[in-house]
Amino acid sequence: MTENDQKAVVLLSGGLDSATSAAIARAQGYSWHGLTISYGQRHAIEARAAARVAAALGAASHVVQHLDLRAFGGSALTDNIAVPKSATVAEMPQGIPVTYVPARNTIFLSLALAYAETIGANDVFIGVSAVDYSGYPDCRPDFIRAFEQVARLGTRVGIEGAAVTIRAPLINMSKADTIREAVQLGVDLSLTHSCYDPTEDGLACSFCDSCLLRKKGFEEAGVTDPTRYAAIM
Amino acid sequence: MTENDQKAVVLLSGGLDSATSAAIARAQGYSWHGLTISYGQRHAIEARAAARVAAALGAASHVVQHLDLRAFGGSALTDNIAVPKSATVAEMPQGIPVTYVPARNTIFLSLALAYAETIGANDVFIGVSAVDYSGYPDCRPDFIRAFEQVARLGTRVGIEGAAVTIRAPLINMSKADTIREAVQLGVDLSLTHSCYDPTEDGLACSFCDSCLLRKKGFEEAGVTDPTRYAAIM
Numbered sequence: 001m002t003e004n005d006q007k008a009v010v011l012l013s014g015g016l017d018s019a020t021s022a023a024i025a026r027a028q029g030y031s032w033h034g035l036t037i038s039y040g041q042r043h044a045i046e047a048r049a050a051a052r053v054a055a056a057l058g059a060a061s062h063v064v065q066h067l068d069l070r071a072f073g074g075s076a077l078t079d080n081i082a083v084p085k086s087a088t089v090a091e092m093p094q095g096i097p098v099t100y101v102p103a104r105n106t107i108f109l110s111l112a113l114a115y116a117e118t119i120g121a122n123d124v125f126i127g128v129s130a131v132d133y134s135g136y137p138d139c140r141p142d143f144i145r146a147f148e149q150v151a152r153l154g155t156r157v158g159i160e161g162a163a164v165t166i167r168a169p170l171i172n173m174s175k176a177d178t179i180r181e182a183v184q185l186g187v188d189l190s191l192t193h194s195c196y197d198p199t200e201d202g203l204a205c206s207f208c209d210s211c212l213l214r215k216k217g218f219e220e221a222g223v224t225d226p227t228r229y230a231a232i233m
Numbered sequence: 234m235t236e237n238d239q240k241a242v243v244l245l246s247g248g249l250d251s252a253t254s255a256a257i258a259r260a261q262g263y264s265w266h267g268l269t270i271s272y273g274q275r276h277a278i279e280a281r282a283a284a285r286v287a288a289a290l291g292a293a294s295h296v297v298q299h300l301d302l303r304a305f306g307g308s309a310l311t312d313n314i315a316v317p318k319s320a321t322v323a324e325m326p327q328g329i330p331v332t333y334v335p336a337r338n339t340i341f342l343s344l345a346l347a348y349a350e351t352i353g354a355n356d357v358f359i360g361v362s363a364v365d366y367s368g369y370p371d372c373r374p375d376f377i378r379a380f381e382q383v384a385r386l387g388t389r390v391g392i393e394g395a396a397v398t399i400r401a402p403l404i405n406m407s408k409a410d411t412i413r414e415a416v417q418l419g420v421d422l423s424l425t426h427s428c429y430d431p432t433e434d435g436l437a438c439s440f441c442d443s444c445l446l447r448k449k450g451f452e453e454a455g456v457t458d459p460t461r462y463a464a465i466m
Contacts, residue, residue, distance in 0.1 A: 072351045114305055
């Protein structure tokens with residue numbers, strides 16, 4: 001581990017990807033500050049997972065920002081729309097799914113940018129991947145680069161010359177790559193939660209897009225999956 | 234008034250600029266939906282002004298989204314930092330003032346973008362001006378254009394071809410120009426509130442940047458200022 005005396009804000013959902021992104025920030029020597037956006041989704045359980053990850057990976061601080069996107073509606077993750085289930089990754093619905101939350105990563109990055117500027121962090125980490133993902137438009141490299149331009153033009157730090165960099169270290173990694181990286185960095189993946197539609201006891205449903213991609217990732221990585229599933233496939 | 238059968242989201246702070254921006258959307262025939270971000274600022278009174286403006290200007294709907302930016306701190310508008318007071322516009326502090334809220338317009342536009350995508354609006358109106366303003370970086374044309382690129386790349390509607398346009402009709406208008414436009418469009422400016430540091434009774438302080446710019450605008454426009462000030466200059 002190296003020390004670089006720099007602060008970073010890490011968007012922390014409680015999932016596998018953001019935990020790995022936090023572990024990468026830590027391995028690069030950042031003093032990292034976790035930011036979780038609790039956005040009125042069904043899985044408030046993710047916020048608890050985020051707190052566990054923040055503690056396990058030595059976050060300098062962890063802020064949970066509440067934002068009730070149910071005021072807008074429009075997604076299976078915020079609204080009363082059923083989360084789609086499939087038997088395998090190959091059978092997942094094509095195109096942008098109903099779990100898409102309008103402008104979610106734009107909102108998340110905006111809040112991370114505000115937090116970064118406030119605490120004097122020049123880097124924001126986000127655990128998006130454009131490889132094994134659900135087809136969301138705001139997980140792609142072009143989007144990340146466009147947001148960086150907004151960060152440069154729309155903040156005091158940007159005007160004064162020290163732009164905030166958006167780091168998406170998993171952007172070209174498959175889920176299996178991410179799991180291997182997490183294991184190598186010592187992340188306890190049993191602390192993380194990915195399911196879009198968990199049981200009341202917090203067990204993963206096995207069949208939503210997020211469960212399917214997670215299971216496939218563990219299989220491909222050859223790593224034992226510590227997830228507690230409600231159903232056995 | 235023309236009808237264009239289009240929906241627009243109008244960011245509505247309760248101030249003079251956003252009310253004029255709403256009146257322009259209305260005059261262009263949009264069915265307009267007001268969005269107020271209540272962000273833990275001192276002047277929750279603005280949210281009440283926004284509701285009055287929405288009603289007076291015939292909003293199709295008005296949503297107040299709560300977002301407590303006090304979790305981040307870092308501004309005289311969210312934190313326990315004194316709002317600066319000056320005798321005249323010429324004596325206002327130079328540079329980006331302590332009333333700057335980190336990444337505020339990026340956050341506001343992100344939420345407006347989410348709301349627009351949810352309700353099927355292709356236009357978002359924001360009442361920023363790069364002329365008589367407080368020196369905030371996120372009020373400039375370059376920032377608005379950069380955000381439009383984010384909107385195009387980071388949303389389902391953008392991917393599918395119908396990009397969301399960010400409309401900033403006041404961007405090149407002085408405060409006096411805006412006041413003249415508001416009067417011409419029949420906006421009752423007594424419903425609006427601009428002061429950063431009002432009294433408990435909702436009277437404007439007279440000496441913050443926002444009061445100074447507002448008073449100067451009315452003087453230059455030759456329009457009687459209906460604002461209720463706590464102090465007489």
